[in-house]
Amino acid sequence: MVRKYERMSGRQSWSEEEMAKAVAAVVSGKMGYKLAARTYHIPRSTLQRRASKVRYQQPDDPKPLMGHYRRVFTESQEKDLVGYIKSMEKFFMGVSRRDIRELAFQYAEDNNLNHPFDVNTRMAGEDWVRNFLKRNPELLHKSEKDYELEPVNFDQFYHFMCQSS
Known part of the structure; x- marks a missing residue:
């Protein structure tokens, strides 16, 4: 086992604070890259x-993830989905995972998003x-059996929500 490790290369010997200052200087136009x-x-x-x-990232772009998987919806779009689901629960007394999956597909299609669904x-x-x-634990307040008890007319609700907004 190596007890006294000494780094041999000088790769990534800069600090994040210095990098942030340099990026701010370049983006603001005070300095060039060199x-x-x-x-x-x-x-x-x-x-x-x-x-x-x-410089080129839009403020509402989805956050990039590691690997080849990417987010389908931005954070504001996911908040809209959570709002739809909560109002479905309020008006129709229950939403299954299948209903959430259908809602996500329709929402992606209506907004012309590129999706892997x-x-x-x-x-x-x-x-x-x-x-x-997992990202929205406030939707998990009921057990899964409670969600399956009452059917939901999903298409009617979705079109109702589209017309009301």
Whole structure:
């Protein structure tokens, strides 16, 4: 076992604070990439990549995730979905996971979003709904059996919500 490790390379020897200052200087136009990289002792290519992410990212873009999976809805769109589901519970007394999957598919289709949902079944996947409920634990206040007791006319509700907003 190595007890006294000494780093041999100088890769990523810069601090996040210095990187933030350099990105702010480049984005605001006070410095160019070369000057900011020399001033803050940061690799120019890393600075360019970070600055372009800040410069060209839309404020409502979904957060990027690790791996090849990506978010389908932005945070504000997910809040809309949560609002729809809560009002469904309020008016119709229960929503199943299947209803949430159908709602997600219809919402993505109506907003012309690029989504990986199944077009044949016209529903989002089981994994998506599981992760959605993890991100929104306020929807898990009832047991799953309570959700299955009362049927919901989903199409009628969705079109009612579209007309009211």
